[in-house]
Amino acid sequence: MNLRTLQDLDFVGKKVFLRLDLNVPLKNGVIKDDTRIREAIPTIKYILERTNKVAIASHLGRPDGEVDLNYSLEPVGVRLAELLQRDVVFVNDYMTEPYDQVLGQLDPQQLVLLENLRFNAGETKNDLDFCRQLARGIDLYVNDAFGTAHRAHASTVGVADLLDPNRRAAGLLMEKEIQALGSILNHPEAPFTVIMGGAKVSDKIAVILSLLNRCNHLIIGGAMAYTFLKYKGHAVGSSKVEADRMDLVETIFRNAEARRVQIHLPIDHGCAAAFKEDAVREDIAERAIPAGLMGLDIGPKTVEAYGRVIRNSRTVFWNGPMGVFEWKAFAQGTMDIARAVAACEGRTVVGGGDSVSAANQAGVADKISHVSTGGGAALEFLEGRVLPGIKVLLK
Numbered sequence: 001m002n003l004r005t006l007q008d009l010d011f012v013g014k015k016v017f018l019r020l021d022l023n024v025p026l027k028n029g030v031i032k033d034d035t036r037i038r039e040a041i042p043t044i045k046y047i048l049e050r051t052n053k054v055a056i057a058s059h060l061g062r063p064d065g066e067v068d069l070n071y072s073l074e075p076v077g078v079r080l081a082e083l084l085q086r087d088v089v090f091v092n093d094y095m096t097e098p099y100d101q102v103l104g105q106l107d108p109q110q111l112v113l114l115e116n117l118r119f120n121a122g123e124t125k126n127d128l129d130f131c132r133q134l135a136r137g138i139d140l141y142v143n144d145a146f147g148t149a150h151r152a153h154a155s156t157v158g159v160a161d162l163l164d165p166n167r168r169a170a171g172l173l174m175e176k177e178i179q180a181l182g183s184i185l186n187h188p189e190a191p192f193t194v195i196m197g198g199a200k201v202s203d204k205i206a207v208i209l210s211l212l213n214r215c216n217h218l219i220i221g222g223a224m225a226y227t228f229l230k231y232k233g234h235a236v237g238s239s240k241v242e243a244d245r246m247d248l249v250e251t252i253f254r255n256a257e258a259r260r261v262q263i264h265l266p267i268d269h270g271c272a273a274a275f276k277e278d279a280v281r282e283d284i285a286e287r288a289i290p291a292g293l294m295g296l297d298i299g300p301k302t303v304e305a306y307g308r309v310i311r312n313s314r315t316v317f318w319n320g321p322m323g324v325f326e327w328k329a330f331a332q333g334t335m336d337i338a339r340a341v342a343a344c345e346g347r348t349v350v351g352g353g354d355s356v357s358a359a360n361q362a363g364v365a366d367k368i369s370h371v372s373t374g375g376g377a378a379l380e381f382l383e384g385r386v387l388p389g390i391k392v393l394l395k
Ligand code: AMP
Pocket: 197, 198, 199, 200, 203, 221, 222, 223, 224, 240, 295, 296, 297, 319, 320, 321, 322, 323, 324, 325, 326, 352, 354
């Protein structure tokens, strides 16, 4: 992928629009986790070493085009100032007052943060007037928000389109994500194992079919495993099954057979009589789940079998939990798989919100080659689509 990166731009003395993902969890104006802010620092510093005329923009939550101060980026500005040891000039209303004038008057120790882009309906609509307002007086466009690259919004596409292609670039995080996910798509070293979990086959069908063209093993866990088992004629008790989507499972098996991909399904289960957090776990040591019980986790024999495949892989991609890992009694399988992925000596990539938090919960995130922060964007990328927010950054 011929991506324009920071090295392709000459920043000295230029005014820069920098789109970041500063969508941090906030409660009553207090930041609960500043990971996204800290991760953005290298790109900000790279640019600040060359110009201080930087306007940072981001969305936060879903205020739906209205000003809702619960979603203000002001607390993020305070944290940014601490981390950068600089003054952050917070620009509230850039629709009536063009912020490029503020950029022109900044002291060397200052930078600009714009209020939540999604306070304006023009952001998600990619409205031309809104884009023009954001692009006014700007020389360079940098996008480091991989998590929103699958959305054609004003700040991810429209503003970029108003500048010449040679004035746009991806930031360091965006570059890293594209490299890591691109290596899974384009030249994964065999054996390549894909681990898919989570709620529904129908949600993940496109990414599964795309990766089936590239992988050697497909490991299935989570609720979607019971749709596969049911299709194969096994008893699944009262487990969640997408009974009307058996066609998808059939397509997956047909494609796997044509490409000689081995599909692995659970051989034992952690079950319960009801879908409740305080339900008592009952381990079923065989493939068939008795009537009246539902599968909420993979069992120890499955963990063992999956672990063997994972250990022998040179490339692993994991998305989606192996069970209802939010509930302690049913988290074991997901935690064990997180550890197995971390122990694999090949290249390992984890993507999608739940598997990322599972890797963190198991304390192994730092032993994984790449932990993708862009949930939906990562999956769309792996479907083989060219994301609109990346397309505008190509040479
Ligand atoms: P997804 O967003 O598609 O990756 O799905 C994640 C969700 O699937 C999590 O909230 C899990 O609790 C849920 N899930 C995983 N396994 C099961 C299961 N066996 N039964 C019901 N829900 C499950």
